[in-house]
Amino acid sequence: MRVLRAAEYKSMPWKNGGGVTTQIVVSPAGAELDDFDWRVSMARVEGSGPFSQFAGIDRTLAVLEGEGVVLDIAGWPQATITPATIPFSFPADVATAATLIGGTITDLNVMTRRGMIAHSVERLVTSAPVVIQAEMGTTLVLCLSGEILVSAAEPVRLGPLDALLDSPNIADIRVQPTQQTTLFVIRIRNASGND
Structure with a gap:
């Protein structure tokens, strides 16, 4: 991470x-x-x-x-x-x-x-804790507004426009907003679906 x-x-x-x-x-x-x-x-x-x-x-x-x-x-x-x-x-x-x-x-x-790497982008607006499911590939969580606390071996605090890059196949990402927050969840994977 x-x-x-x-x-x-x-x-x-x-x-x-x-x-x-x-x-x-x-x-x-x-x-x-x-x-x-x-x-x-x-x-x-x-x-x-x-x-x-x-x-x-x-x-x-x-x-x-x-x-x-x-x-x-x-x-x-x-x-x-x-x-x-x-x-x-x-x-x-x-x-x-x-x-x-x-x-x-x-x-x-x-x-x-194209043909090598694929991606998806999701916008999440939340004031409640959220679990971002681990998937094959790499996940990036961008904190657009507010502040979030990410549960990890050592908790990580992200402010506006900070991001967390999760290595491939790591555990789910648990996010606790301190207020209503907008996040972007970006998933990067091999286009073949194999990592």
């Missing part, structure tokens, strides 16, 4: 140079934007415009802050993503343009290499 602190995340320019992204974690460690297997990041989007394209990558987007965004994805129906909608998955290698609904947003991006 590895704790990822928001203060230690790495910021870098978007692939298309249109803004800045904050990388939470990437695999393999040290991978660049063109050679990662999977990547979890956040971006502050201050204006409408095109998304960066990533060859052979599947992406899931969730809005963390702001009113939301409308995506025009080549060959897809238009998609509106807000803090209330479920995380939205689409291919990262097709032309995609974003139109902000009401000003700047911060979004969460989860990207995996």
